Amino acid sequence: MIAQHYKDMLSGKSVIRQISEWSTARGAEIGYENVFDYSLGNPSVPCPAHFTQVCQQLLETREPVALHGYSPTLTIPSVRRAVAESLNRRFGMDYTENHIFMTTGAAGALAHALRCVAVPGQDIITFAPYFPEYKPYVEGAGLNLKVVAPRVEDFQIDFDAFEAMLDENTAAVLINTPNNPSGAAYSAQTLTGLADRLRAASARFGHHIFLISDEPYREILFGGQPIQYAAKFYDDTLTCYSFSKSLSLPGERIGYVAANPRCEQAEWIVPMCGQISRGTGHNCPASLIQLAVAECIDDTSDLSVYETNMELIYDELTRLGFTVVKPSGTFYIFPRALEEDANAFCAKARRYDLALVPGDSFGCPGYFRMAYCIDTGKVRRSFAALERFVREEYGTRG
Structure with missing residues (x-):
């Protein structure tokens, strides 16, 4: 059947x-x-040409059995360390390799993040307009997607509508900034307002409400504006990233989950991701591509x-x-x-x-x-x- x-x-x-x-x-x-x-x-x-050169160098110099073998359950430590150090340099964070888990793109990162912070039957709130695949991602984890209506004049957050939707069944809020499809990036004012309301709601309902920040377009900002890194605004944040856009590598399916070191039970997030991989058949992204992006961590196309x-x-x-x-x-x-x-x-x-x-x-x-x-x-x-x-x-x- x-x-x-x-x-x-x-x-x-x-x-x-x-x-x-x-x-x-x-x-x-x-x-x-x-x-x-x-x-x-x-x-x-x-x-970038550098990425191609790094792949060629790895293929020419690394022992093939080791290079193409399984990576560790929690993904390659040196790669996780490179990601952590890059985020720390760029955004003033204090990640270690123990807060980073490599994934098959941002979709894989979201699959892990959702399962880390919510149990079947709970709600995930997102904001329209939103990437349509959020619905199967969320429902595939046994969760309910609730959508806040858009503030169409600027595609920032309608906080009155958001607060009306928050309740004791809310496990996490899922944001995408800069946003697909609107191209809007959340301002510091918007992220501050969101963080303030999440802290208040967490206290009111007696459990931590997580923020899952989906950031595959983080590097594509216009007019020289600074990146507003969501995890700087709210401790209980899991950042989901993909190199698909920054390095033009969508077919290589490489990204990561970064757990804010100050989030609830931060030390357990990455080990839990390893177990989520067992249940979803994720089983680590390609070793070659993990190693290559670590050498190009601050590059972009x-x-x-x-x-x-x-x-x-x-x-x-x-x-x-x-x-x-x-x-x-x-x-x-x-x-x-x-x-x-x-x-x-x-x-x-x-x-x-x-x-x-x-x-x-x-x-x-x-x-x-x-x-x-x-x-x-x-x-x-x-x-x-x-x-x-x-x-x-x-x-x-x-």
Whole structure:
């Protein structure tokens, strides 16, 4: 007998992936260079040459059986130490290797973090707009996802709505900053307000409410603004990170969980992650990639193209009359659609070979996401199609 639950999930496949698949199929018909595919958040810049060189050096100099063997249950100590030291240098923290657990990307980090701080039946609160895969991540751990409605004027937190949702069944709050899909980064004021309310709620309900901070876009910030590191604001924080965006390595599936050394029972988080791996079949990310990222820990790809693309698209969208909050980071922008039904809006856009993602699955109906991690020349070329779409479907604008 098959597991009906997972069969049922087939009817709710990722909208992002479905539109990406449409783009690929359409590209086979007319040439992919003629499809303006803003669907999938796949980095468009290469990894640093240093990362490639490190991989080559490891392959040439390390003994193959050791290099390709199983890593320790708690992942490679020297790698965990490198991550801890980098976070300490950059953010004034005091992590040790005992607070770091390497994972298969941010998804693996979230799978571990959720299971560390919540038991089946408890609630995880997040804020719209949110990454749609949070729902299967949370529900797959036997937990309930509760979503606070968006504050659409700036995509910071509506604290009144948040406090109304907090109760004794709240185990953790899950944030994503900078945010997919809005591109908004939480300000120091927002993180201070969040921390104050979590401390008060923890005292009121008699248990620690954790903050799980999902930070795969941490390095992609615009205008030279500083990174607001959530764990600096609130002790009971587990930070989930991926090198997929900073080093352009999504296919290598490498990230980590970092437990704030001052969080509740901090010394147990990493050993617990080792046991969670046993139950989920995680069993450590690739040894080669762990070792390679440790040598490139403070490197990034050339991320400047994302800011260039953002400025171009933001200016074009505003010229055409869209309402849109200017992104602070990431490689996403999240405008309001030109009609109430964003699904209908995005379906019409496909007639003009524009692949846009409706905001419903992000918990924000009426909006749509554009992932602008594509070649800048193609961004510019897409504007003729975008203008024609707007003019023919909604009348002259701009």
